[in-house]
Amino acid sequence: MATLFVTHQSCIDHDTGPGHPEQSDRLRVIQRVLEAEEFMFLHREEAPKADLDLIKKVHDPAYVDRVMAAIPQSGYESLDGDTYVSPASGEAALRAVGGVCVAVDAVLAGHERNAFVGVRPPGHHAEYDRAMGFCLFNNVAVGARHARDAHGIKRVAVMDFDVHHGNGTQDLFYNDPDLFYCSTHQWPLYPGTGAPDERGCANNILNVGLSAGAGTAEMKHAFEQSVLPGIAAFKPELLIISAGFDAHRNDPLAGLSFVESDFAWMTEHLLALAGEVCDNRVVSVLEGGYDLPSLASSVMFHVRTLMTA
Secondary structure (H helix, E strand, C coil): CCEEEEECHHHHHCCCCCCCCCCCHHHHHHHHHCCCHHHCCCEEEECCCCCHHHHCCCCCHHHHHHHHHHCCCCCCEEEECCEEECCCHHHHHHHHHHHHHHHHHHHHCCCCCEEEECCCCCCCCCECCECECCECCCHHHHHHHHHHHHHCCCCEEEEECCCCCCHHHHHHHCCCCCEEEEEEEECCCCCCCCCCCCCCCCCCEEEEEECCCCCHHHHHHHHHHHHHHHHHHHCCCEEEEEECCCCECCCCCCCCCECHHHHHHHHHHHHHHHHHHCCCCEEEEECCCCCHHHHHHHHHHHHHHHHCC
């Protein structure tokens, strides 16, 4: 078994407009670094289109229809203040979800050790019936639903180390005791959610806020004292990582001070935990990261660690 890398050209073709931070070059630089010789043993697969009916099991069906109807024939349409779609965005959104689902299939079937899904638009801000924060559909939440429906597992955990709180994933998991959402994020910061007292219906939400400027020491403390014990106590059958790389010290959209080796450390410890609680079943999904050189190098550290687990 090896690590699977899932992506698709349509996720590059998703055009958010001039000067937008969630740009096509994010995937281009990731694909470029993963072409290096050390990644030659990555298994690679194109993301298929997800079935709209699956997405409608997670999101409001009327909302899903509105998003797809909003895709323009030319130019751009705004779904919220910073979330834009263009002609290729509908296919990209379907393939972003489909990429997570095919990675879940490969890992749960035992065909791959783990997976990294490099797709866009990202997903963790997308709520039940609302697009926001560059996100259309909640890729990891639909992936969790697919894991349960198609593979018969019950308990899925998502660990989100994006610098911004994944309000959408929290929203979709909040009232299901068999779904666990854990987030480390800068606090306070957009989108304003992620307080410690947001606990879910069965203590199935765990938010660990980090102050502006926090770096390696604060991250390791959060993981050792809260994140790893919290996930271990939940005992998931599958661990999905919302892998945002915008906590890097060079990222323009936030103020944490992580470095590349921090993403390797987090990945290593999450993999070790998965070995103890869920038979090494890990699917990692790209979320944020907006400084292109730092995004590329951080993903390189992350995927390298997945491959050497």
